[in-house]
Amino acid sequence: MPKNLMVLNGPNLNLLGTREPEKYGTATLKDVETLIKNQASGHDLSVECRQSNTEGTLVDWLQEAGETVDGIIINAGAYTHTSVAIRDAVAAINIPVIEVHISNVYAREEFRHHSYISSVASGVIVGLGIQGYLLAVDALASMLREN
Numbered sequence: 001m002p003k004n005l006m007v008l009n010g011p012n013l014n015l016l017g018t019r020e021p022e023k024y025g026t027a028t029l030k031d032v033e034t035l036i037k038n039q040a041s042g043h044d045l046s047v048e049c050r051q052s053n054t055e056g057t058l059v060d061w062l063q064e065a066g067e068t069v070d071g072i073i074i075n076a077g078a079y080t081h082t083s084v085a086i087r088d089a090v091a092a093i094n095i096p097v098i099e100v101h102i103s104n105v106y107a108r109e110e111f112r113h114h115s116y117i118s119s120v121a122s123g124v125i126v127g128l129g130i131q132g133y134l135l136a137v138d139a140l141a142s143m144l145r146e147n
């Protein structure tokens with residue numbers, strides 16, 4: 001059976017390319033999603049990418065993905081540092097979830113140093129730019145091969 005991934009991006013990540021490019025780079029979200037799809041297809045994985053600025057929508061999509069795909073990549077943006085609801089949604093999921101941050105949150109403001117998601121994620125990739133999403137695809141591909 002072909003395996004499927006879901007990539008969820010949270011608030012303000014729709015602005016990639018123009019938003020603080022010194023921190024988030026110059027690639028647009030569309031560029032990033034194309035790279036993710038190419039990376040996934042190299043592993044014979046299909047991937048659906050979604051973005052929302054709304055916390056509840058991300059919770060709904062996590063619940064949906066937990067039932068319909070084999071692995072999830074999430075960059076919850078600022079909700080990483082605030083959302084117990086997103087953390088609880090991740091904790092309720094029985095498939096691997098990789099948390100990604102484009103910037104090195106530990107080299108930034110103190111309020112970005114804590115993630116509600118990290119302790120319930122399968123793994124975390126931080127500060128490697130948009131390459132983090134591609135490394136997360138590789139990690140999921142390897143986890144799914146082992147299962």
Ligand code: DHK
Binds near residue numbers: 012075100105
């Ligand atoms: C993205 C955001 O939107 C911020 O709120 C996080 C994260 C960091 C990132 O680096 O991808 O603090």
